[in-house]
Amino acid sequence: MASPFFIPVDIAHTALLLSDVQTQILQRFPSEVQKNYIGNIKTLLDYFRTEITKRRSNKASTAGYTPYDGVPLIVHHTLPFNLNSNAFVSPYNKLSKWVEQLEKAGYFANAPSDPHHPHYGIPAELTPPGSWGNKDEIVLGKLQPNCFGSSDLVSYLRARGVRHIVLVGLTTMGSILGSARGGADLDFHISCVEEGIMDDDAEVHKFLMTKVLPKFVDVVDLQDILRL
Structure with missing residues (x-):
């Protein structure tokens, strides 16, 4: 079975981003x-x-670990x-x-x-x-709505060496569309989780998740994340 991710995801350099x-x-x-x-x-x-x-527990037992x-x-x-x-x-x-x-x-x-x-x-x-x-x-x-447009988010991500972002939130045509495009333009690898995103308009949600967002980000299932 092919991986649902565009590139391999390293959980050690991943952030779970809950938008709105x-x-x-x-x-x-x-x-x-x-x-x-x-x-x-x-x-x-x-x-x-x-x-x-x-x-954290594993690192605490390692001498000279980075925080x-x-x-x-x-x-x-x-x-x-x-x-x-x-x-x-x-x-x-x-x-x-x-x-x-x-x-x-x-x-x-x-x-x-x-x-x-x-x-x-x-x-x-x-x-x-x-x-x-x-x-x-x-x-x-x-x-x-765009998480990357008006906050200190990028500074926190860079400080932690984050390269992969698991994006969930409300709503599909609002913060998710804006944040997915914004993060991708900054060269973050974005994965949008189907079960973690919804919109008031089911048709708009389906169109964006199947026709628009996959051109810029990975659209994956919840279980795909839990198997990382």
Whole structure:
């Protein structure tokens, strides 16, 4: 059986990138869909967290080990909605209408407008063991759907020697399309996981995942990642 990956993937130099997996966007989907989706994301997180723990343990017993080399990274990358009352959303950007709809639907009710304490909206089920603050599982905010367009993400990836990115998130025609293209243009090897990506429009999702994204990234199944 041929490999689903364009080039061999080394888990030691791979980051799991969760783009816009946040409560404000998830709430737009039916509860059963949310439940199944979160289950898939937790499976990926458990796999990467186990790999990180195992590799950290092995390195701790090695004299003179480097702190990051050989250890995967997990990045939760979300739009900090309601930051400065969403002043970062330009009225010239069509996304402003989408954000306005979320606001009217009450999805920002629990999101404070405090620039010093942004609200990332990460579902509680995805919180890492021992809570946040782990150097191997970080949280970043962004101001555009494209993960590589308006944050310090690339600096973190370069510091860790990351070359492969496992990309999941919401939605297919939003952050996934933008981030997949953005990351590929920066010469990262991107793998989009079918079960970790969804969109409000099933037809758009299918078209992008089968006709558009494969020209730039690997589109793979969840089990393909778990076999790395």
